[in-house]
Amino acid sequence: xxxxxxxxxxxxxxxxxxxxxxRFYEAKELLFPIREGQKRLFTKRDRARLKLIxxxxxxxxxxxxxxxxxxxxxxGDQQLTQMCRTYEIATERLxxxxxxxxxxxxxxxxxxxxxxxxxxxxxxxxxxxxxxx
Amino acid sequence: xxxxxxxxxxxxxxxxxxxxxxRFYEAKELLFPIREGQKRLFTKRDRARLKLIxxxxxxxxxxxxxxxxxxxxxxGDQQLTQMCRTYEIATERLxxxxxxxxxxxxxxxxxxxxxxxxxxxxxxxxxxxxxxx
DNA sequence: CGTCCACATTACGTAAACGTCATCGGCATG
DNA sequence: CATGCCGATGACGTTTACGTAATGTGGACG
Numbered sequence: 001x002x003x004x005x006x007x008x009x010x011x012x013x014x015x016x017x018x019x020x021x022x023r024f025y026e027a028k029e030l031l032f033p034i035r036e037g038q039k040r041l042f043t044k045r046d047r048a049r050l051k052l053i054x055x056x057x058x059x060x061x062x063x064x065x066x067x068x069x070x071x072x073x074x075x076g077d078q079q080l081t082q083m084c085r086t087y088e089i090a091t092e093r094l095x096x097x098x099x100x101x102x103x104x105x106x107x108x109x110x111x112x113x114x115x116x117x118x119x120x121x122x123x124x125x126x127x128x129x130x131x132x133x
Numbered sequence: 134x135x136x137x138x139x140x141x142x143x144x145x146x147x148x149x150x151x152x153x154x155x156r157f158y159e160a161k162e163l164l165f166p167i168r169e170g171q172k173r174l175f176t177k178r179d180r181a182r183l184k185l186i187x188x189x190x191x192x193x194x195x196x197x198x199x200x201x202x203x204x205x206x207x208x209g210d211q212q213l214t215q216m217c218r219t220y221e222i223a224t225e226r227l228x229x230x231x232x233x234x235x236x237x238x239x240x241x242x243x244x245x246x247x248x249x250x251x252x253x254x255x256x257x258x259x260x261x262x263x264x265x266x
Numbered sequence: 267c268g269t270c271c272a273c274a275t276t277a278c279g280t281a282a283a284c285g286t287c288a289t290c291g292g293c294a295t296g
Numbered sequence: 297c298a299t300g301c302c303g304a305t306g307a308c309g310t311t312t313a314c315g316t317a318a319t320g321t322g323g324a325c326g
Contacts, residue, residue, distance in 0.1 A: 008303070019303080024284060038291075038304055055240060058233070060193020063283075087251045094244050100191065101237045107188060108230050111223065118220045141273070152273080157314060170322075171274055196313070 005034075005041040015050055025053065030067055059100070069093060138167075138174040148183055158186065163200055192233070202226060 008019050025031045026040070030053055033040035042050075049070055056066040068089070141152050158164045159173070163186055166173035175183075182203055189199040201222075 018285080020284065020286085023304085028283095040303085055236065058193065059237065059240075060191065087248065090244065090248055090251065094241065094248065097237060097241050097244065101234060101241065103188065104192065104230060104234045104237065107192075108227065108234065111227050111230065115220065115223055115227065118223065151315080153314065153316085156274085161313095172322090173273085190313095 004044055006047070008033075008040050008042070011042050011047075011050070014047075015054065017050075017054075022050075025050070025063075028063055028067065030063065030070065059097075137177055139180070141166075141173050141175070144175050144180070144183070147180075148187065150183075150187075155183075158183070158196075161196055161200065163196065163203065 006014070008022055011017070011022055012019055022031065022033075022040075022042075026033060031042070031046045031049055033042045033046055035041070052070060053063070053066050056069060057063075061069070139147070141155055144150070144155055145152055155164065155166075155173075155175075159166060164175070164179045164182055166175045166179055168174070185203060186196070186199050189202060190196075194202070
């Protein structure tokens with residue numbers, strides 16, 4: 001079933017994307033499926049990356065930004081200086097995401113207040129309607 | 134200074150956008166500046182809406198989605214049924230945003246863990262370097 | 267009065283992120 | 297062997313969200 005390797009069709013169904021999208025991501029070096037003859041075979045690593053890609057998209061990151069973020073997850077055997085730089089970037093990203101979350105929390109609170117106001121308006125409208133009968 | 138009405142240039146400086154962007158938002162019915170002759174004059178309401186637009190964009194909402202969200206804030210004197218419908222949509226949006234925030238929190242935690250791992254790697258690399266000297 | 271501005275409109279251009287279509291290569295199956 | 301079907305590759309199309317001229321206009325100012 002969930003073998004280590006998946007065909008493009010299986011990937012599409014599993015993650016609700018089109019073949020075109022997966023090929024596009026490969027062209028953009030976001031995924032690196034291996035080849036069996038011509039056919040692409042997606043690994044566990046590709047699936048992990050795809051999940052992160054889709055998540056990133058939901059937050060409005062561009063594919064290029066996502067690519068940079070993904071690199072943080074595959075680092076491997078880099079130079080020390082390179083590693084530190086990567087660490088720096090990641091730290092910035094983290095701050096970025098946290099402030100985003102704070103802002104989102106603010107937005108949620110705003111909307112909640114708006115909803116409470118809406119409830120009151122609806123209640124008063126029903127009241128009027130009743131009185132008019 | 135901060136009179137009720139602002140020119141396009143003032144808006145641009147205040148919110149760090151281009152004139153083109155503001156005209157574009159007007160064309161898309163996201164803003165409704167009044168006209169003095171030919172010139173646009175942006176009201177307090179436009180500024181409130183613009184803030185929400187820019188915020189929405191930061192979360193990856195499309196302008197069309199943002200337009201729908203904005204409508205929730207201007208409701209005014211609608212019919213009761215219409216009002217209830219609006220309330221419903223807003224409630225859905227709220228749930229949407231909350232799940233988004235949860236996901237964001239998850240992403241933040243993931244990244245934090247990744248950073249801790251990175252710290253360890255860097256530390257061990259420094260160790261090795263030291264030992265090699 | 268000429269000449270800058272600031273702003274307007276119209277129109278074409280562009281980058282990102284795919285969609286769509288045409289064509290082609292294997293292979294399995296009746 | 298013909299007929300599908302799945303997948304690959306290219307090439308062109310599309311939508312979103314503006315950027316970028318080109319051109320026009322109504323005041324302000326020396």
